[in-house]
Amino acid sequence: MAEKVPQSLNYIPEVILKKRKNNEEWAIRRKLELEQKVRKLKSDSSVIKKPEQFIREYRDKSSIDCLRSSYLLCSFRRRPCPNETKGGKKKQGSASEGKSYMHPRTRKLLYSSRLRKISSGVFVKANERIMEILQKVEPYVTYGVKGLLYKKGSGKIDNQRVPLTSNDIVEQTLGQHGIVCLEDVVGPDFKEVTSFLCPFSLAKPEKALQGKKRRYNDGGDSGNREDHINELISKMN
Numbered sequence: 001m002a003e004k005v006p007q008s009l010n011y012i013p014e015v016i017l018k019k020r021k022n023n024e025e026w027a028i029r030r031k032l033e034l035e036q037k038v039r040k041l042k043s044d045s046s047v048i049k050k051p052e053q054f055i056r057e058y059r060d061k062s063s064i065d066c067l068r069s070s071y072l073l074c075s076f077r078r079r080p081c082p083n084e085t086k087g088g089k090k091k092q093g094s095a096s097e098g099k100s101y102m103h104p105r106t107r108k109l110l111y112s113s114r115l116r117k118i119s120s121g122v123f124v125k126a127n128e129r130i131m132e133i134l135q136k137v138e139p140y141v142t143y144g145v146k147g148l149l150y151k152k153g154s155g156k157i158d159n160q161r162v163p164l165t166s167n168d169i170v171e172q173t174l175g176q177h178g179i180v181c182l183e184d185v186v187g188p189d190f191k192e193v194t195s196f197l198c199p200f201s202l203a204k205p206e207k208a209l210q211g212k213k214r215r216y217n218d219g220g221d222s223g224n225r226e227d228h229i230n231e232l233i234s235k236m237n
Contacts, residue, residue, distance in 0.1 A: 102140065109137050114199050121200040125190050138215070139222050142229065154198045161198050170196075 102110075113133060114122050124130050124143075134143065153164040157173060164170060167181035173196055177189040215223035225232065 106137055106140065109133050110140065113137075115141065117199070117201070119202045121202055123194055123197060125194075134224075142216065142222055142225055142232065153200065155196045156198055 110116070113124065134141070154161050155164055155169060155173060156162070157169075162169060171180045174189070174192060177192055178184075179189060179193060216225050216228070217223065
């Protein structure tokens with residue numbers, strides 16, 4: 001009877017064994033990382049967010065449309081031009097005489113927009129009526145896109161001017177309209193918001209505004225500044 005030949009053992013190279021071990025360790029680490037990520041997402045979703053955070057997230061998603069639907073309108077009185085004379089003498093640039101350079105109809109439009117003082121600002125909604133007014137008073141005003149003006153903001157409560165030091169004041173007054181903070185200025189109740197907000201009083205910039213009837217895009221100061229109005233406001237705070 002012939003003897004059976006013993007079969008040789010299967011040999012696995014050491015390199016393959018190390019690679020298999022490394023793959024198993026990587027799979028375990030990856031599984032633990034995914035589990036930690038899932039737990040973190042669940043914990044973050046349970047955190048109570050402030051109303052301002054919800055509004056901020058909403059504004060980030062639709063900031064362009066919201067900002068383009070409102071303007072911060074600022075007024076300034078231009079200086080007399082050299083060719084504007086009266087009785088052979090140049091007119092003086094005092095505040096009282098500055099009104100004589102403005103047509104009464106133009107002054108009436110500024111007053112109707114609540115711009116009754118130099119270096120003052122108001123929020124307006126960029127609708128068709130406002131755009132028509134801006135075309136008529138453009139040499140005397142500058143405007144652009146501006147989110148908020150916390151530092152100078154004030155509201156009218158019981159016929160008194162109250163600084164808006166916190167969003168609680170806004171919520172107490174406009175909470176019935178669903179407005180909890182100043183970031184919710186632009187919306188369906190924009191009229192109520194503008195009635196509550198007082199015109200902004202701004203300081204004169206260190207560098208005087210140019211008194212020429214030139215638009216901002218042409219090197220002047222009047223007209224639409226878009227988001228560049230922030231630079232002017234920072235100088236007038």
